[in-house]
Amino acid sequence: MALTRVKNLQRLLLKIPRIKPSEDRTILLVCIGIALAFWLLVKLSQTYRVAREVDLTLHVPDGKTLAAAAPAALQAELEGTGWQLMFEYLMNARHNLVYEIRSEAETTLSRAKLEDDIQRNLVSNGLIVLDVNIDNIPLQLENKVLKKVPVVLNYRFSFAPEYELQREVVLTPDSITVSGPASQIKALQSWPSDSLILQALNDPVKRKVKLRKPPSGLEINHEEVEADVAVEQFTEKWLFVPLTVTHVSDSLKFFPDRVKLTCVVGLSRYNDLDPDDFTLLADLKDVSTSKGANTVPIVLARQPYYVRNVYFTPQSVEFFILK
Numbered sequence: 001m002a003l004t005r006v007k008n009l010q011r012l013l014l015k016i017p018r019i020k021p022s023e024d025r026t027i028l029l030v031c032i033g034i035a036l037a038f039w040l041l042v043k044l045s046q047t048y049r050v051a052r053e054v055d056l057t058l059h060v061p062d063g064k065t066l067a068a069a070a071p072a073a074l075q076a077e078l079e080g081t082g083w084q085l086m087f088e089y090l091m092n093a094r095h096n097l098v099y100e101i102r103s104e105a106e107t108t109l110s111r112a113k114l115e116d117d118i119q120r121n122l123v124s125n126g127l128i129v130l131d132v133n134i135d136n137i138p139l140q141l142e143n144k145v146l147k148k149v150p151v152v153l154n155y156r157f158s159f160a161p162e163y164e165l166q167r168e169v170v171l172t173p174d175s176i177t178v179s180g181p182a183s184q185i186k187a188l189q190s191w192p193s194d195s196l197i198l199q200a201l202n203d204p205v206k207r208k209v210k211l212r213k214p215p216s217g218l219e220i221n222h223e224e225v226e227a228d229v230a231v232e233q234f235t236e237k238w239l240f241v242p243l244t245v246t247h248v249s250d251s252l253k254f255f256p257d258r259v260k261l262t263c264v265v266g267l268s269r270y271n272d273l274d275p276d277d278f279t280l281l282a283d284l285k286d287v288s289t290s291k292g293a294n295t296v297p298i299v300l301a302r303q304p305y306y307v308r309n310v311y312f313t314p315q316s317v318e319f320f321i322l323k
Contacts, residue, residue: 046081047079047080047081048079048080048081048082048085049077049078049079049130050077050078050085051075051076051078052075052077052078052095053073053074053075053076053094053095054073054074054075054076054095054096054097054118054132055072055073055094055095055096056070056071056072056073056074056096056097056099056137057096057097057098057099058070058099058101058139059098059099059100059101060101060141061101061102061141063144064141064142064143064144065141065142065143065144065180065181065217066101066138066139066140066141066142066181066217067138067140067141067142067181067183067217068138068140069215069216069217070109070137070139071134071137074114074132074133074134075132075133076095076115076118076129076131076132076133077129077130077131077132078122078127078128078129078130079127079128079130080124080126080127080128081126084124084126084127085124085127087123087124088122088123088124088127091123091124092121092122092123095118095121095122097114097117097118097121101139101141107138107140108136108137108138108139109136109137109139110136111134111135111136114132114134114137115129115132118132142181142182142183143181143182144179144180144181144182145179145180145181145185146177146178146179146185147177147178147179147185147188148175148176148177148178149175149176149178149188149190149191150174150175150190150191151171151173151174151175151176151190151191151192151193151211151225152190152191152192152193153169153171153193153196153209153225153227154192154193154194154195154196155169155195155196155197155198155227156195156196156197156198157197157198157199157201157229158198158199158200158201159200159201159202159231160200160201160202162233162234163201163202163231163232163233163234164231164232164234164264164266164308165230165231166204166230166231166232166266166268166306167230167306169227169229169230170227170228170230171225171226171227171228172225172226172228173222173225174225176191176220176221176222176225177220177221178191178214178218178219178220178221179218179219179220179221180217180218180219181217184218185218191211191212191220192211192212193210193211193212193225194209194210194211194212196209196227198229201229201231202231202233203231204228204229204230204231205227205229205231206226206227206228206229207226207227207229208224208225208226208227209224209225209226209227210223210224211223211224211225232266232267232268233266233267234264234265234266234267234308235264235265235267235270236262236265237262237264237265237270237273238260238261238262238263239260239261239262239263239273239274239275239278240258240259240260240261240275241258241259241260241275241278241280241312242257242258242280243256243257243258243259243280243281243282243317244279244280244281244282244301245281245282245283245284245317246281246282246283246284246285247283247284247285247286248284249284252284252319252320253320254282254284254317254318254319254320255317255319256314256317259280259298259312259313259314260312260313261275261278261280261310262309262310262311263307263308263309263310263311264307264308264309265306265307266306269304269306273304273307277303277304278300278303278304278310279301279302279303280299280300280301280312281298281299281301282296282297282298282299282317283296283299284296284319294318294319294320295316295317295318295319296316296317296319297315297316298312298314298315298316298317300312
């Protein structure tokens with residue numbers, strides 16, 4: 001009897017349909033999806049506070065500008081449900097406030113007006129503007145003026161041995177036009193560049209250099225200039241330069257009449273440099289030998305701009321009184 005019951009139970013178990021592994025995964029995924037949907041519904045139904053960036057555009061009359069630059073954007077704090085915030089983002093991903101400043105009677109754009117205008121621009125009626133990160137925006141108008149100023153290159157160069165600048169660095173363009181409020185433009189005398197750093201120079205170089213970015217309210221008509229850095233090898237040259245003596249009376253004689261001068265000059269001008277390019281001067285006016293002094297210092301009165309390390313000897317001229 002017991003054996004018969006066991007056999008019957010086995011036959012019943014064999015008749016029960018078995019769930020395949022693939023069906024197990026499907027059921028699991030459906031359950032996870034349902035749970036995720038419920039979780040999302042709950043989360044989106046809750047209230048949140050978020051910060052949203054709002055663009056700000058101010059149009060002023062021709063020939064005018066704001067005395068103090070207004071910000072290009074502001075931050076607004078919004079409160080609403082997840083559904084409202086999501087709908088707002090999908091329908092209006094970027095907010096922009098535009099104002100026409102038509103007269104000098106408008107002096108301030110207040111926080112309250114900004115909040116009201118942002119609220120009106122919201123697509124979701126249930127959203128609330130709690131705050132903005134700006135108190136007031138001054139709207140004082142000034143005349144917009146233009147001023148042309150030279151560009152000043154900020155640079156630091158190092159050179160290979162025996163190499164130097166052949167000439168001053170040439171900038172193209174060498175000046176720019178700055179526009180903005182008259183009160184800010186008035187004090188401008190030049191415009192700086194970013195730093196140009198070159199090391200171990202032994203050949204001419206051309207580089208694009210960015211100009212310093214203007215502060216809010218000012219505009220420049222160029223963002224960069226080209227720096228032409230001319231480099232050449234330098235060498236030493238010596239010359240005998242005639243000495244120019246002033247206030248010489250017939251009773252005075254001086255020595256020497258020529259002075260040995262050495263300097264450093266670029267190879268491109270080595271052959272062009274001659275004694276006439278220098279003036280060595282000694283002034284014998286009001287000289288006196290009463291105390292036994294009979295020398296006057298020699299002064300270098302003129303030299304070419306392209307030479308350096310000028311040295312001459314002797315450093316003084318001797319004079320004698322003829323009896």
